[in-house]
Amino acid sequence: APVIPALADVTGECSATAIAPTVVDNCGATITGTTSDALTYNTQGSFVITWSFDDGNGNVATQTQNVIVDDVTAPVIPALADVTGECSATAIAPTVVDNCGATITGTTSDALTYTTQGSFVITWSFDDGNGNVATQTQNVIVDDVTAPVIPALADVTGECSATAIAPTVVDNCGATITGTTSDPLTYNTQGNFTITWSFDDGNGNVATQTQNVIVDDVTAPVIPALADVTGECSATAIAPTVVDNCGTTITGTTSDALTYNTQGSFVITWSFDDGNGNVATQTQNVIVDDVTAPVAGLGTLPNVIGECSVTSLTAPTATDNCGTVTVSSDASLPITTLGTTVVTWTYDDGNGNTTTQTQNIEVQDTGVPAPVVTNLPTLTGECSVVVATTPTATDGCAGVIVNGITSDPTTYSVVGTYTITWTYTGANTNTTTQTQTVIVTDTTAPVADIATLADVTAECSVAVLTAPTATDNCGGLVTVTNDATLPITAQGTTLVTWTYEDAQGNTSTQT
Numbered sequence: 001a002p003v004i005p006a007l008a009d010v011t012g013e014c015s016a017t018a019i020a021p022t023v024v025d026n027c028g029a030t031i032t033g034t035t036s037d038a039l040t041y042n043t044q045g046s047f048v049i050t051w052s053f054d055d056g057n058g059n060v061a062t063q064t065q066n067v068i069v070d071d072v073t074a075p076v077i078p079a080l081a082d083v084t085g086e087c088s089a090t091a092i093a094p095t096v097v098d099n100c101g102a103t104i105t106g107t108t109s110d111a112l113t114y115t116t117q118g119s120f121v122i123t124w125s126f127d128d129g130n131g132n133v134a135t136q137t138q139n140v141i142v143d144d145v146t147a148p149v150i151p152a153l154a155d156v157t158g159e160c161s162a163t164a165i166a167p168t169v170v171d172n173c174g175a176t177i178t179g180t181t182s183d184p185l186t187y188n189t190q191g192n193f194t195i196t197w198s199f200d201d202g203n204g205n206v207a208t209q210t211q212n213v214i215v216d217d218v219t220a221p222v223i224p225a226l227a228d229v230t231g232e233c234s235a236t237a238i239a240p241t242v243v244d245n246c247g248t249t250i251t252g253t254t255s256d257a258l259t260y261n262t263q264g265s266f267v268i269t270w271s272f273d274d275g276n277g278n279v280a281t282q283t284q285n286v287i288v289d290d291v292t293a294p295v296a297g298l299g300t301l302p303n304v305i306g307e308c309s310v311t312s313l314t315a316p317t318a319t320d321n322c323g324t325v326t327v328s329s330d331a332s333l334p335i336t337t338l339g340t341t342v343v344t345w346t347y348d349d350g351n352g353n354t355t356t357q358t359q360n361i362e363v364q365d366t367g368v369p370a371p372v373v374t375n376l377p378t379l380t381g382e383c384s385v386v387v388a389t390t391p392t393a394t395d396g397c398a399g400v401i402v403n404g405i406t407s408d409p410t411t412y413s414v415v416g417t418y419t420i421t422w423t424y425t426g427a428n429t430n431t432t433t434q435t436q437t438v439i440v441t442d443t444t445a446p447v448a449d450i451a452t453l454a455d456v457t458a459e460c461s462v463a464v465l466t467a468p469t470a471t472d473n474c475g476g477l478v479t480v481t482n483d484a485t486l487p488i489t490a491q492g493t494t495l496v497t498w499t500y501e502d503a504q505g506n507t508s509t510q511t
Contacts, residue, residue: 027055442506
């Protein structure tokens, strides 16, 4: 069989690949080993390949070969760039590619972020996981080199004065920086001024900026509505004053008249100048308006009294604060209505003001009504009397006919003599009375109900008679009597006389 010497180890740091070994057979042939094992190994560790050498003559020899993958090279770390910032700086873990191709990220126990000014060092460690570790340092530098950026400052303005407030800016590092200045902050006079502000971020960076201060009164005086100047007969305006926005008291001026003596509305135009080039105008109404009504001369007007009528009235008087008074009334003369008529007097001053006063006009009627018929006729009747006609009287002032009124009955059904009292009431409620006689008579005798009475016959005697009946014209009770002496026993005809008598003693007879 072929004689196989010991095979050299196949080595690599990241991987190792074996190449089939060859030997020279004893017969001089070159024999290449074969194997069913893998030839390439990519993982760390030791592996064994078994090679077989066949000389083609039935002779086979085997030999093993070690394959060793062992990374013994530490990562190579280039110099790391400085990490810089003005306000803060944060390092990001750096990476390197290992000799075996793996990307290795550095680790550190140092802080990654630095927020204070200064220089700092981070030590990074790079471990390839195969027992090889390399370290590298990295500088971290925090250095604010930017001065505060100050935008243009808005003008500080005021009309009467202006006061600047120290402006602030936010520095690039986030600090709020308040400006400082040696210039005045408040200006009370009209004009333009400049303040120079300085902004120091405390890190050696200083910026300056100017700010304009402008005091310029551009507001005209504000004039409120002026109260009307009023008077009843005349009115005089007094120059009004206002306090300007800058505190000055300004008195209005005008070329218009100040005093007005006639009724009506007038307008004064006032001008207000604040001395800073601002002028305002305002109008003021002057109203002369008599609103006071005339005053009556007498507190109460006396009553005017007339019999039956009043044909004339005397006008009362009144006085007015501004002069003349016209007096009128609503009376319609003559006044003939009985009783009290109220007349209203009106006092007019000609300026739309009126006062009224009332006066009582009393039209009297002291006479009583006069009966139209001096003596009223006696009313008579058989059985009853009904008063069909109401007597009348003539009223004095009014001349009208008034009917009599009575509380006595106007129908009488009982025989007798009666007196009715009639009362006449005039428009003035004065009354007079008049009497009237009523006589009810009954002079008619009752009338038998049967014209001829039947004979009463009997054999031996008549002991009882049945009374006949009669009717009275006045409807009253009729008393029936006879002259018979009962029993009647005389043979033959006996004549009996029946007598019918009414309540008034009127009688009739029947046999």
